[in-house]
Amino acid sequence: MIEAGAATNADWATARTLAYGAGRPLPFQTVPLADALGQTLAEPVHALQSIPHYASSAMDGWAVNGAPPWTLVSRPEPEHPRGRATPHSDSGEVSLAPGEATFILTGGVVPQNTVGILRTERGAVRGGMLDRNDSARPDEPSPGEHVRPAGEEAEEGSLAIPAGVVLNPAQIALAAVCGHDTLAVLRAPRVSLLMTGDEVIEHGLPHAGQVRDTFGPQLPGFVAMLGGHVDVAGRAKDDLDDVVAAISGEPTDEFSLARASGDVLITTGGTGSSMADHIRRALMEVGAEMIIDGIAMRPGHPTLLARLPDGRFLVGLPGNPLAAMMAMITVAGPLLAGLRGSSLEEPSPVVTADAFDPLPGRSRLVPYRLESGRAVPSTHQRSGMLRGLAAADGVMVVPAEGCRAGDPVQALSLPWAPPGGPRA
Template sequence: MLAQEVLDAPALSSSCGKEHAPTWSEARRLAFAFARPLGSARVPLRDAIGRELASDVRARQDIPHYASSAMDGWAINGSGPWTLVSSGTRLGHGEASLIVTGGLVPDGAAGILRKESGVARGDGLLTLRPDAKAGETLPGRHVRPAGEEATAGDVLIPAGTRLNPAHIALAAVAGHDQLSVQRKPQVAVVLTGSEVVTSGNPAPGQVRDTFGPQLDTVISQLGGTPAGQRRIGDSYGEWLAALSGSSADVIITTGGTGKSGTDHFRAVLAALGGRLLVDGIAMRPGHPAVLAGLPDGRFVIGLPGNPLAAMVALQTLGEPLLAALGNGSLPEPAQLTSGADFEPDHGRTRLIPCTLAHGLAIPVSHTGPGMMRGLAWADGLMAVPPEGLDAGQAVSVMPLPWTAPASH
């Protein structure tokens, strides 16, 4: 999305209560709709595997670009016997020269005689073996003509293809050193909280960092490119420096999305001229999640500080946003069968880690907003609607980034 479009977009806020916040499914659609593909970038062949091709790959010359031998043997002119001459010289009638598979067929050669079909005599003559197959000396025999696979200008790989290793080999054969691929969004992470420790057992009043060791991997699994992590405290100045100092397409912050006097997310965004696009979501956990746009077109995703809430919020807003920026499609949940009953929770969707077995979505235990134990063994997130549901009813399930098949 263009910067001005972001700033002009209507914000959706939960400031008047959860009933005014977008639903979980609405928030995902909005995050996808606010973004536009970032465009293309040229990368070396080895870096293009798994990327979406942005422009057609064409053959720069005929493939193969010269007539070559399909066999080890001799290039021949005439029906034999033949006088053996040096390889690489033009062949006259009745002459032959040694050639290997893939070797350049010399001028004057009419075909290739396989080594199994000929006998090189000590007097410099090549003769046909008595048991040679019929047609071994016919013109064009065992010759790979130039342009057999493709001619110059042919489209070998169309734009939009998700490139695999064989595509890369084909591009190399076609003479390419770099390919134009859809650019992946650069995603920076700002880790906040003076109470956060990065090693050992936290003391009372401290918490262990759960984001730093794993967020870069999750960003890659969601289709982004990690662009570094920055750890800051809780001051306004640190927040302002972190958000204004990053050139990444998307900045993800952890914590500070509340509205207390020590939460600076919204104040810093206002100082930078940004706009809140989604301010809270009618879901649990993760309802304080925020999506904002900055005047230069960058996006900021504010995640809650609780680990499970943050992961739910990242998949809710980050997955569709990164998909749109990378020219992907909006990931849609699977429809499975609930393996449990759920009471109504009016006004909000519950995102519950679950395991999947035989088409059933079965909730796991230990799924409080600050817990990671349940998520560690889950396969997906089941979206329980506000009205609740009974076991046996259909339920939407989003696979977790590390369990979903690669799609970015």
């Protein structure tokens, strides 16, 4: 059924908000640290113990207490070959009396009552006694010098990594230092792709009336850039029954989505209202809840978002390549962000280098190159063209009333564009 409450011909900003709000965060999963890189942290990471969890030496040398010369003493507890305490030793049992020193390696457990660490190159040993050499300062070591205090980096229980961040290698290393073996991360939304269009060929040069497939080669990667993962992709005939079966997960002669336990189904083409377009009618056949029925933008007006009876979302992309990609950044991107529990990217202003006439009732999405601090509209930006987007740094959202050259307009970055400015 097409719900009466569906947003028909929604404005661009409303469409993005609706798509984002529809995607409630998916349950998180627990993964080993080695598998967490690039995933979104679902729960904050706290230090399970102080970091470092014992006072350690920052240098090879001697732990000393009192004024020189110091009497060299052996450390009474069993030691690791590198001078670090064994798992069974207790640094609290090791203590230096005034005037005593003991050899220590970098990372070794600092005995109690240690004033500081005298570096190896600053000391001289004669007859079981340690003293400063001529290169040492008169006050070396000063109190706490070359000692890494317990808890210097983080106290036990303190927040180390907030939830919601996309984990980088340094954060994974920090989680390990905090004592974690696994992390709770948001599951990447699983996406199925259903391409339509009997005129589409996947290889070679098309004849008159045929077109090359632009979706199959790029949509899986595009989805991945938006935070999703494509489980299965295939094609349905331009036939209502075939499309209904594919959307419902029933096997067809060409393709079956039955094995895909996805969260989102993305379809390509067939979102218009002509007799040759079947997606909207198929949604009515299966009893889908329509969320967005068309967006007041160009290109990409016949974009659809619906919730299927089994709980999956369907994003209906227009058949024209540029229009479809504008639909991806307008609807699919916000939906996947909502499912991942990520924040919705807010548009940022750019200064347009060109004027745009009014386009009553519709926003205009314009790929642009950033040149000398201004957004220069790309050439070849009709709905069926890709050259302009392929060379773009972002997409301007020109309001329906148009704008003048030099005016600020809202813009979105492209997931593949380099951060911080245009390409060389």
